Amino acid sequence: MNGFFQVLRGELVKQHRNYFHSKMIYISLxxxxxxSFITTFYSYRSFEMADSAVSYLTRENLIVYxxxxxxxxxFFRSLVQSAWNFSFERTGGTLELIFLSPANRLAVLLGNASSSLVESTVVMAVFGTAILLLKKEELYAKFGACLIAFTVMLILALLWGVLLNALFLFSRDTGFLFTVLEEPMET
Known part of the structure; x- marks a missing residue:
């Protein structure tokens, strides 16, 4: 089990060094x-929330929603992009190294997905906290429910990332997979 966590940690560090090597990346993140959030917020804000078919979506809790x-x-979009970048390692010879090494293959896939998820979690935690601190009105949300939703999102995103990494790593041409999986995230 100790080897599993060493491989997991090694993959986390490798992916972080490969994709987050300069400060400009954090600025774009x-x-x-x-x-994008400002555009979405003001797009929804223009609608009348009182007549909404969704009972919990009101003007007061729109920002939390x-x-x-x-x-x-x-989370899910970053994992699709992470898996697509991981597929380039297949052409770079990493797939052969994974098969030849005694490293746990699941740990490699989980490490890649976890790396992207850690970066997205940090960015979204900072972003969400900043938005909530800038909000002057009273917050209409239950902290426990938000924490449960966040935890479920993390677990499902991690499972999705491992599945995508396996698909993208073992597929010959992943360009169509990226196109098919990326577009639903845009809407």
Whole structure:
């Protein structure tokens, strides 16, 4: 079991060094979500919430509703992109090294998915906290329910990431998979 966690940690560190090697990446990670969230927020804000078919979606808790949905979308989208980047390691010879090494293959897949998920969690935690601190109105949300929703999102996103990493790593041409899986995240 100790070897499993060593491989997991090694893959986490490797992916972090490969994709988060400069400060400009962190600027784009914080800048694009802000612009996208502002666009989404004001798109929903223009509708009358009193006549909504969804009973819990009111003008008072719109921001919490959007933050949770945006965090979920961000997790799953980052995992699709992470798996697509992982597929390039197949052409770079990493697949052969994975098969030849005694490293646990599940740990490699889990490490890659976890790396992307850690980065997304940090970005979304900072982003969500900043939005909630800037909000001047009273917050209409139950903390326990938000924590449970966040935990379920993390677990499901991690499972989704491992599945995608396996698909993208062992497929010959993943361009169509990326296109098919990326587009639903855009809507």
């Amino acid at each position: 914080f800048l694009w979500p802000v612009f 959007l933050i949770l949905g945006y965090m979920c979308m961000s």
